[in-house]
Amino acid sequence: MLKVIAEDFIRPEQVKDVMPLYAELVRLTRQEPLCLAYDLFIDRKQPGHFIFIEEWPDQAALDIHCASEHFRRLVPMIDACQAQPGTYILMDQAF
Amino acid sequence: MLKVIAEDFIRPEQVKDVMPLYAELVRLTRQEPLCLAYDLFIDRKQPGHFIFIEEWPDQAALDIHCASEHFRRLVPMIDACQAQPGTYILMDQAF
Numbered sequence: 001m002l003k004v005i006a007e008d009f010i011r012p013e014q015v016k017d018v019m020p021l022y023a024e025l026v027r028l029t030r031q032e033p034l035c036l037a038y039d040l041f042i043d044r045k046q047p048g049h050f051i052f053i054e055e056w057p058d059q060a061a062l063d064i065h066c067a068s069e070h071f072r073r074l075v076p077m078i079d080a081c082q083a084q085p086g087t088y089i090l091m092d093q094a095f
Numbered sequence: 096m097l098k099v100i101a102e103d104f105i106r107p108e109q110v111k112d113v114m115p116l117y118a119e120l121v122r123l124t125r126q127e128p129l130c131l132a133y134d135l136f137i138d139r140k141q142p143g144h145f146i147f148i149e150e151w152p153d154q155a156a157l158d159i160h161c162a163s164e165h166f167r168r169l170v171p172m173i174d175a176c177q178a179q180p181g182t183y184i185l186m187d188q189a190f
Contacts (some may be wrong), residue, residue, distance in 0.1 A: 003136050005100065005146065026190055030181075041098050041186035051100065051186055053148060091136035091146055094114075095121055 001036070003061060004054035006088040012048045014081035022050065023080050028070040034061035048083060059090075096130070099149035105175040107143045109176035116173050117145065129156035144180060154185075157175040161171060 005046070010018050022040055029038045036055035043049035056062045065071055105113050117135055123169035124133045131150040151157045160166055174181070 003148075005148075023190055028163045040189040042189050044187060049184075049185065050189065053098075088138045089144075089146065092139060093109075094135040094137050094145065095118055 001093065002058055003091040003093065004052070004055045004056065004088060005091070006052040006054065007085060008050040008052075008086045009084045010048040010050060010078075010081050011083045014049055018050075018078050021074050025070060025074045025078070027069075028048060029065060032065060034064060035043065046080065053087065069095050096188065097151045098186040098188065099147070099151065099157065099183060100186070101147040101149065101181060101190055103144060103145040103147075103177060103181045104179045105143040105176050106178045107167055110172065113145075113176050114158075114168050114175050120165060120169045123163075124160060127160055127163065129159060170174070 026038060028042055029035055034057055036057065037053070038055075039053050041051045042055065047051075054062075057066070062069065101133075103113075119131060121135055124130055129152055131152065132148070134148050136148065137139045138146065149157075151160070
């Protein structure tokens with residue numbers, strides 16, 4: 001199992017623009033057959049700070065997600081609203 | 096619902112020392128009546144980078160956790176092995 005945290009830092013004045021893009025990305029990603037979990041959260045202290053918490057069976061499933069039509073179409077539109085580059089962590093469960 | 100990401104940065108040579116402390120912290124926290132989820136992950140690229148993903152009903156439940164005997168006993172022992180201060184994010188689900 002592969003757990004992922006992916007963080008985006010959106011310019012505050014563009015949060016309203018990315019919300020429908022995020023909504024579509026979450027909806028379509030959850031329909032991927034290999035997606036185990038794909039949830040988006042908002043930092044309480046920094047409204048432009050968005051955090052995905054994802055779960056995939058393995059790296060191959062994540063690669064398929066990143067090559068999907070919806071990812072390749074929506075993520076560049078979201079990234080155009082970034083205040084700074086996003087980050088991600090790939091993780092294994094400790095216990 | 097309150098989602099939490101808490102990150103620790105442990106000195107690599109002390110990872111072996113913190114593992115039993117983390118194991119006890121996870122085991123006892125999951126027994127707290129208000130704990131909805133408490134999972135610990137390890138960064139694949141940085142073995143001393145530990146990431147908790149937590150879920151609590153609200154801030155009051157998190158405060159009870161942080162005041163618990165196991166938290167107050169174990170966290171300072173873990174923190175003594177840190178390479179740099181830990182961070183945390185308090186989050187709301189977007190959708």
